[in-house]
Amino acid sequence: MDASIIALLGQDGITNGAIYALLALALVLVFAVTRIIFIPQGEFLTWGALTMASLESGHYPATVWLLVGLGALSFSFDLGRVLRDMTFGKSVAINGGKNKPEQWRQLSYSGLRNLAYPLALAALLWMLPFAHLAIWVRVLVVLLIIVPMGPMIYRVAFQPVAQAPVLILLIISVAVHLVMVGLGLLVFGPEGARTEPFIDAQLQIGTLMIGGHAIVVVLASLLLIAALYLFFGHTLYGKALRATAINRNGARLMGISPGLAGRLTFILAAFIGVMSGMLVAPLTTIFYDSGFLIGLKGFVAAIIGGLASYPLAAVGAILVGLLESFSSFWASAFKDVIVFTLIIPVLVWRSLATYHVEEEE
Numbered sequence: 001m002d003a004s005i006i007a008l009l010g011q012d013g014i015t016n017g018a019i020y021a022l023l024a025l026a027l028v029l030v031f032a033v034t035r036i037i038f039i040p041q042g043e044f045l046t047w048g049a050l051t052m053a054s055l056e057s058g059h060y061p062a063t064v065w066l067l068v069g070l071g072a073l074s075f076s077f078d079l080g081r082v083l084r085d086m087t088f089g090k091s092v093a094i095n096g097g098k099n100k101p102e103q104w105r106q107l108s109y110s111g112l113r114n115l116a117y118p119l120a121l122a123a124l125l126w127m128l129p130f131a132h133l134a135i136w137v138r139v140l141v142v143l144l145i146i147v148p149m150g151p152m153i154y155r156v157a158f159q160p161v162a163q164a165p166v167l168i169l170l171i172i173s174v175a176v177h178l179v180m181v182g183l184g185l186l187v188f189g190p191e192g193a194r195t196e197p198f199i200d201a202q203l204q205i206g207t208l209m210i211g212g213h214a215i216v217v218v219l220a221s222l223l224l225i226a227a228l229y230l231f232f233g234h235t236l237y238g239k240a241l242r243a244t245a246i247n248r249n250g251a252r253l254m255g256i257s258p259g260l261a262g263r264l265t266f267i268l269a270a271f272i273g274v275m276s277g278m279l280v281a282p283l284t285t286i287f288y289d290s291g292f293l294i295g296l297k298g299f300v301a302a303i304i305g306g307l308a309s310y311p312l313a314a315v316g317a318i319l320v321g322l323l324e325s326f327s328s329f330w331a332s333a334f335k336d337v338i339v340f341t342l343i344i345p346v347l348v349w350r351s352l353a354t355y356h357v358e359e360e361e
Contacts, residue, residue, distance in 0.1 A: 009325045015214045017321025018221035019280050023298025024313040025228065026272040028305055032245035033265045035166050036158060039173040042295025043180040044273025046288060048146050049281035050184070053193035055138045058131035062187045063145050064122045070152040071114035077155055078110040114152065121145065135198060143274055150270025151263035159259055177292070184288035192290075197282040217279045224275065225314065228268075237264060297324070297339060304346050 023041055030038040051063045082103040121144060133141070157176050161168060199212030232238035243251040244261040252258055277286070280294065297320050304316025320339055327335035 005329070009329055010322065011210060011214060013322035013325030014318065015217050015283070015321070016324060017318035018218045019276050019294070020298045020301050020320050021314045021317035022221055022224060022272050022276045023295055024301035024305065024317045025225065025310055026269040027295075027299055027302040028310055028313050029228075029241075029245075030265055030269050031302075033241055034154075034158065034162070034169075034262050036169045037166070037173055037299075038269060039170075039292075039295070040153075040177040040180050041269060041273050041298065042291030042293070043177065043184065044146060044150070044270050044291070045277035045280065045294060046184055046286060046291035047149075047180075048142055048274030048277030049195065049286040050188045050193055050277075050288070051142045051145060052138060052195050052278050052281060053286075054188075055130050055133065055141060056195055060125065060130070061141075061145060064118070064125060066183060066187065067145055067149055067152075068118040068122060070149055070156070071118040074152040074155045075110055075114040077160070078107055078114070082107050113148070117148065135196070139278060142278060143271065146274045147267060147270045150266035150268075154262050154266040159262060162258060162262060181289050181292070188288045190288065192285040192287040193281070194285045195278070195281040213282050217283075220275065220279055224272065241265060293336070300339060300343055303343055306350065 023045070026041055027038055030036050030041070047063055051061045054061045054063075085103055125141065125145075128141070130138075153176060157172055158169065161172065164172075197211070197213035198216045201212040203210045203212065203215065232242055240251065240256045241261055241264060243254065244256055244258070248258070251261070273291075276294075277291070280286070284290075298317065301317035301320050302313050304319070305311070305313030320342065323342065324335050324339050327338045331338065
């Protein structure tokens, strides 16, 4: 190993670490706000990458029908709740007791976002010439298809049991992961896909050639992290999520809806996952089940941050990326084993440094 190889491995490690940092931040965010260890985070990466590949090949994205189906299922849950509340006399009249109950107003909003939006998007995409779309338009189309699935999954799988213990939420998370992997196989098939890089240009620094897409990955990760920092620090919804993460009961007493906080959190997690998928797809071939392994590496970084600290999770992600890169040079067959073994000393250290554990009520 010489200096040029070290520089090349370091470049790969930082590029991969930037992807893991985004996934780690999403996992920390979801756990802090909802107490859910979100195992399916990697599936958003897979669906985003393979939907992008489908658009590049000129095919109509089959994930649109998943969006329509999830929307219909989510709306049926909202409709069932309204009918149940009306049956047991829990309707709340608004505007001084006029004839339109609050539940029906909320149901109309649910119909717009869960039924009207997916169907309108499916009709609009039917008329688009996918083979001739610019890359940035394809990125927007992928985001419009996949990101709304995040709050739909929360509504169907997690919101009805939001107050359940963490272990129950983890079991449900694993079940959602298995369902999403099966749907991914059904929609995309067993073949892998790789997308075009965002930028083909290369930058030469000495003897090191840095790919343009690698620069895009790092810059996009930094911009997303900066945007999240501004969102949580300077917007009303961001401050509401921070309040929910710090004290869930206190946030509820201050009028912050737990359901709204959960849906917003899953929107952000889905957005981060989809962006990560489109960034990583030009670097490696993505299969229908590739997201699980990539997501686990982001989970290792989140564990380093204690599932609570965003800066530590980001630092841990870079460490995971560098460890994976250099392990692939010395022992490529065991690189994943070496990365996941990193959890052991972190857990041992945290068990020794933690003096008490607060039990759930």
